[in-house]
């Protein structure tokens with residue numbers, strides 16, 4: 001158990017995940033301690049997710065996107081048993097029920113959707129929507145602007161209105177299978193991020209929406225707001241110098257602050273977790289358990 005008072009972010013890697021260093025950099029800049037571990041260390045019981053505040057699934061090409069992006073990794077989390085005879089999905093249910101946070105970016109978002117953590121309307125961790133090939137039929141690798149749904153109360157997005165971020169994906173198109181699911185996502189404001197134009201107005205057409213997603217959706221939260229996933233990459237916009245316009249910003253009359261807008265999401269969640277009144281108390285009670293919780 002990590003005794004530090006710092007907010008602890010656990011970042012999974014392995015099997016083709018490739019954005020773990022960017023994600024760790026984001027958390028460190030936001031003041032958290034970031035630990036990168038191979039997923040096998042968790043599956044083999046060497047690392048417990050319960051020792052951490054925020055569990056993170058970075059972007060990449062897990063299992064080469066075979067069978068569909070995120071599918072194989074999600075199956076591994078659902079069915080592969082740890083030495084204690086539990087699956088990581090069992091651990092995730094427990095983790096979320098303790099009020100902790102889960103973030104999935106791009107391939108990580110695909111994993112959370114295919115595992116049934118998002119949107120999880122039914123609360124039974126079964127897949128309800130999916131992410132599939134972009135309507136363009138191409139891998140889309142460029143910058144987009146996102147609009148934040150002000151009615152979504154997830155701590156990740158507080159105080160944000162619209163911001164730019166890069167996308168780099170081939171399978172970012174959210175598909176919602178039926179009208180009832182679509183309506184429940186809308187009613188509960190789980191559609192937390194949509195694609196918009198330079199002025200912050202929502203635009204559903206390509207190229208603003210790079211993949212043809214239903215609801216113009218770029219990101220979802222679950223009903224608790226603790227689980228959050230998005231197709232674009234906030235961890236790739238931590239500084240002014242990540243932005244394609246940084247050198248010509250005066251010429252194109254663009255205001256860019258020294259700190260990248262993507263960093264705000266990480267600052268938000270780190271600040272929120274640090275402010276939770278029972279965080280240190282719950283850590284202490286976990287430490288006193290004789291048999292470590294899985």
Ligand SMILES: NC(=O)CC[C@H](N)C(=O)O
Nearest residue numbers: 059060106107169170171
């Ligand atoms: N950058 C990523 O995480 C890409 C996700 C996935 N491999 C896709 O192409 O859709």
